[in-house]
Amino acid sequence: MNIFRFTGDMFHLVSILLLLLKIYATKSCSGISLKTQELYAVVFIARYLNLFTIVISVYNSVMKVVFIATSLAIVYYMRWHPAVKRSYDRDLDSFKYQFLVLFAFILALFVHDKFTVLEIFWAFSIYLEAVAILPQLVLLQRSGNVDNLTVQYVFFLGAYRALYILNWIYRYFTDAHFNGWISCISGILQTALYADFFYYYFISWKTNSKLKLPA
Structure with missing residues (x-):
């Protein structure tokens, strides 16, 4: 465990707590993509199939749950x-996410570390997570104006992935047996998808105005 991974995990947790806070406090999910949330549910279930068979640490198991x-x-x-x-926003959340699931699964069948059920589903979860944010980003572009909690949710989610890139770089230089090329490439792609959002987030922060993404 290094500071980049731990901070990334905390940012990820904060993003989820912000989303739950928005839903609980406002009784509204306006601006949130159900399709992205369903993709993340699939990602975590597929990745943590080993929850009860491989215990690395209490921290790791708790985070999985x-x-x-x-x-x-x-x-x-x-x-x-x-x-x-x-x-x-059902009409705005119309991204055809089934193609993302199919693409990620086919890719996992051919590009993986080991040809085992757990490894294929792990690779599938990595590929799917890389593109799971797409329905959310498309919904934000279509809706234009975004409330603050939704903005902060997406920001912390993107920051979590950026910190994981630093985690992989750190491990590359410090771990002699590090082999995370699948995670690295997928993580870089995923972070790149946030580039447009981060740009307009920075502009809104600099001008102290509400974030508005171009349609």
Whole structure:
């Protein structure tokens, strides 16, 4: 465990807590992509199939449970909670995410470290996470004006991935047996998807104005 990974994990956790706070406090999921949240639920379930078979540390196991539980809770609230689901922007959240799942799974079948069930699903989760934010970013562009909690959620989610790149660089120079090329390439792609958002986030911060993404 290094400072980059730990900080990245904390940023990831903060992003989820901000999203839960938005849903709980406002009873609204306006501006949030259900499709992205469902993709993240699939990502965590596929990645942590080894939850009860491989225990690396208490910290690792707790984080696995937290990410699975919170992602499923968010999907539940957006799909079935009477007050929350009424605010869901179904017409704006129309990204064809099935193609992302299919692409990630086919890629995992051919590009993986080992041809085992757990390794294929792990690779699938890495590839899918790299593009899971796309429905959310498209929804933000279509909606234009974004509320502050949603903005902070996306910012911390992007910052978490950027910090993980620093984590991989650090491990490359300090871990003689580091072999994370799949994670590195996917993580760089995922962080690049946030570039446009980060640009307008910086502009809104600099001008002390509300973030507005171009349609």
